[in-house]
Amino acid sequence: xxxxxxxxxxxxxxxxxxxxxxxxxxxxxxxIPENAIAELVRLNIKGLTCISNNAGVDDFGLGLLLQxxxxxxxxxxxxxxxxxxxxxMLSGELEVELIPQGTLAERCRxxxxxxxxxxxxxxxxxxxxxxxxxxxxxxxxxxxxxxFDADFGFIKAWKGDAAGNLVFKxxxxxxxxxxxxxxxxxxxxxxxxVPVGELDPNEIHIPGIFVQRIFKGAHFEKxxxxxxxxxx
Amino acid sequence: xxxxxxxxxxxxxxxxxxxYVNLGIGIPTLVxxxxxxxxxxxxxSENGVLGMGPxxxxxxxxxxxxxxxxxxxxxxxxxxxxxxxxxxxxxxxQHVDLTILGAMEVAENGDIANWKIPGKMVKGMGxxxxxxxSAENIIVAMMHTNRAGASKLLKRCTLxxxxxGCVKKIVTNMAVIEVTEGGFELLExxxxxxxxxIKEATEGHLMVRGEIPEMKL
Numbered sequence: 001x002x003x004x005x006x007x008x009x010x011x012x013x014x015x016x017x018x019x020x021x022x023x024x025x026x027x028x029x030x031x032i033p034e035n036a037i038a039e040l041v042r043l044n045i046k047g048l049t050c051i052s053n054n055a056g057v058d059d060f061g062l063g064l065l066l067q068x069x070x071x072x073x074x075x076x077x078x079x080x081x082x083x084x085x086x087x088x089m090l091s092g093e094l095e096v097e098l099i100p101q102g103t104l105a106e107r108c109r110x111x112x113x114x115x116x117x118x119x120x121x122x123x124x125x126x127x128x129x130x131x132x133x134x135x136x137x138x139x140x141x142x143x144x145x146x147x148f149d150a151d152f153g154f155i156k157a158w159k160g161d162a163a164g165n166l167v168f169k170x171x172x173x174x175x176x177x178x179x180x181x182x183x184x185x186x187x188x189x190x191x192x193x194v195p196v197g198e199l200d201p202n203e204i205h206i207p208g209i210f211v212q213r214i215f216k217g218a219h220f221e222k223x224x225x226x227x228x229x230x231x232x
Numbered sequence: 233x234x235x236x237x238x239x240x241x242x243x244x245x246x247x248x249x250x251x252y253v254n255l256g257i258g259i260p261t262l263v264x265x266x267x268x269x270x271x272x273x274x275x276x277s278e279n280g281v282l283g284m285g286p287x288x289x290x291x292x293x294x295x296x297x298x299x300x301x302x303x304x305x306x307x308x309x310x311x312x313x314x315x316x317x318x319x320x321x322x323x324x325x326q327h328v329d330l331t332i333l334g335a336m337e338v339a340e341n342g343d344i345a346n347w348k349i350p351g352k353m354v355k356g357m358g359x360x361x362x363x364x365x366s367a368e369n370i371i372v373a374m375m376h377t378n379r380a381g382a383s384k385l386l387k388r389c390t391l392x393x394x395x396x397g398c399v400k401k402i403v404t405n406m407a408v409i410e411v412t413e414g415g416f417e418l419l420e421x422x423x424x425x426x427x428x429x430i431k432e433a434t435e436g437h438l439m440v441r442g443e444i445p446e447m448k449l
Contacts (some may be wrong), residue, residue, distance in 0.1 A: 027279040027316070028294060028302035053316070060343075078354035089354060097356070098347075101278060102320030102362030109317040111290070120324065121365035125396035128361060158296075170313055171280045177315040180313035203378040204317075222295040225302040 001196055004164040004214045012187045012215045016152060017071075018045050023108065023153040023179045024052035025051060028081070028147055028225045031172030032061050033154035035189045035217040040065060049073040053104060053175055055085045060223050066094070074171045075148075077101035081225065099128060101143050105175060111182035111209065117146045148195035155181035156217075159204070160190035164208025165199050173205070181210030189217040234405040234422045234447075239373050241266045241449050243332055243403050244422075247373055250275055254323065254363060255334030257301045258440045259373040263332055274310075276328055278319050279361040283311025298357065323359065331367040333360060335374050335399075340415035340436035342399045344372065345391035357394055364395030376404035376433045383435035385409065385416060406430050408447060409411045414439060420447045 006012045013036060016022075022040075026032030040048075041064050048071050055074055056063035063082050065071050073095040079085050088094035095148075100122040110118055119142035123129055133144040155176045158169035166188055167178055181184050193216040234242070240262035247253055247263070249271035255261050264284075267273055275284040277299040285306040293304040301360060307313075322328055335408065337345040337435050344364055347357040364370055377383055402409045407430045408420035415437040418430060431438050 008264040027300075028298065030279075030298050030302070076356060078356035078358035086354065091350070098356045098364075100357055100361035101359040102324055105316035105320050120362075122324070122362040124365060125356075126359075126361065126393045168313075168315075170294065170299050171277070173313055173315050174280050174338075175316045176318045180446070222296045224293060224304060225298070227293055228287045228303040228305070228306065229293060230287045232289050 001161050002208070003162045004160045004208060004211055005193070006213045006215045007035065007078035008215060009189070009218065011037050012036065012189070012213045013043070015185065016040065016043065016045060016058040018046040019191060021049040022051065023148065023150045023183050024050060025155045025174065025176030025179050026061070027053050027171065027174035029056065029061050029223050031156050031168070031174050031176055032056070032177055033156040034220055036154040036187060037061065038062060040070070040076065041231045043067060044068060044070065046070050046151050047072045048076065051075045051104070051150060052205045053077050053101060055079045055082045057081050057225065058084050069093070073097065075099065075104070077104050099165055105178050107145055108178040108182045110176060111149065112178065112180065114153055115147060117144050119144055131132065133177045153179040153186045155186060155211070156189040157190045158189055159192045159194055159199065160188055160214050161194050161196045162212050162214070164188065164211030165198060165204045166190070166206040167203065168205050177206050180206045184209045185213070190214060191217060191220055236264055239403055239405055239449065240323070241407065242246040242447055243371055243373055244268070245328065246401070247273055248272070251329040252327065253280070253330045253332065254278065254328050256360070258334045260334060262427050263373070267433050276322060278323065280314050280316060282306060282322070283308045283316070291335060292296065293301055298312045319431070320359070320362050321364050322337070326366055326368060328367065330369045330371065331363045332371045332373055335372045335384065336412070337384050337386055337391055338372055338388045338399050338402055339386050340411065342397040342411045343389045344394045344399050345389040346394050347417060348392045351394065359419070360394050364398040367398070371400050372399050372404070376406040383433055385413070385434045385436050387436045406433060409423055411441070417441070420445055422447055
């Protein structure tokens with residue numbers, strides 16, 4: 001067994017620098033790598049390019065990096081929940097590349113799988129197409145999209161072991177598995193770090209080969225963005 | 233004239249037994265409340281769940297189980313969770329039977345705009361571009377006019393597009409409209425709404441053939 005465990009978040013983030021490109025798992029605030037984000041806030045490194053479906057909310061998730069003006073560019077599909085983000089974008093302080101959600105996921109998966117580019121119909125005939133190669137397949141037009149190239153991928157999983165094997169929970173899975181192994185270094189934070197052999201090999205979502213560093217997150221707030229309930 | 237629930241109720245009639253359905257944020261989400269309970273339908277949410285159930289009871293909310301609107305939800309027996317790439321394999325691969333989404337503008341050639349107002353509002357497209365580019369059956373749920381009273385059914389979209397030539401059907405607070413080769417075709421009127429009023433509120437070319445029935449809800 002190749003041991004991927006690191007003792008804490010500081011060790012896990014060793015090597016992060018100004019100007020790097022990072023991937024962050026999560027959809028809304030669900031399944032975001034809270035501990036890695038908190039450490040990046042503490043390190044206060046700047047000029048970052050962040051690949052993440054959303055940009056957090058004003059006071060949580062990636063919103064915390066935006067507040068400190070650590071982000072140079074965001075690559076996301078939906079940013080509707082963050083006023084500070086919208087302000088920085090409309091004023092031109094923040095560079096933003098908005099891309100279709102499925103394209104975002106596939107650009108991660110392509111990087112993970114060693115596929116440099118692929119064709120998708122999503123965004124054909126829209127401004128997403130601008131500057132991209134197009135091609136017809138089966139009578140339908142497609143856009144060529146490229147795999148991401150990132151320095152670090154920050155992943156949040158439910159359970160993991162020292163071998164780097166990961167299991168996700170519910171819809172907190174989202175982009176996390178697609179980003180594993182998609183960056184030069186994949187850092188996974190887990191709620192439960194279990195002994196090797198405890199996870200059933202049949203039920204592992206991401207094999208440890210895609211993960212370089214794993215640690216048990218010291219704190220997970222797991223904030224709910226839209227609390228919706230029904231009456232009994 | 234219908235309210236948002238009325239629009240959802242009318243669209244629910246388009247949901248057939250055995251359908252996998254993706255519901256967008258806003259009015260489309262309400263459609264789930266009105267689907268007949270004698271048919272089997274599974275709701276897909278693009279953040280990674282198939283077999284979505286109702287909102288949880290108070291105290292049972294789980295931050296790890298949400299829908300694409302980031303709302304806490306539950307799952308029904310037979311549900312499954314999956315990653316985002318697989319979710320969009322379902323969507324792009326045309327495994328989802330019906331897509332219902334909102335719009336800011338729809339044009340008579342089936343173009344749709346719903347993600348950006350340049351210089352004012354940029355929320356992003358989320359999964360909408362993937363959905364409209366691949367789905368075979370797309371219904372738009374929206375109010376017929378915007379807050380300023382201007383028509384949302386246009387000759388050509390003025391806002392940045394989400395997809396081209398993809399919308400098949402539109403259900404508004406005033407009408408059910410099909411997008412055909414020749415433009416918008418009026419199929420049904422909302423209760424108490426005249427054909428004239430619908431024409432008035434539709435900027436694009438509206439075809440009216442024969443008697444237009446009132447919607448049955």
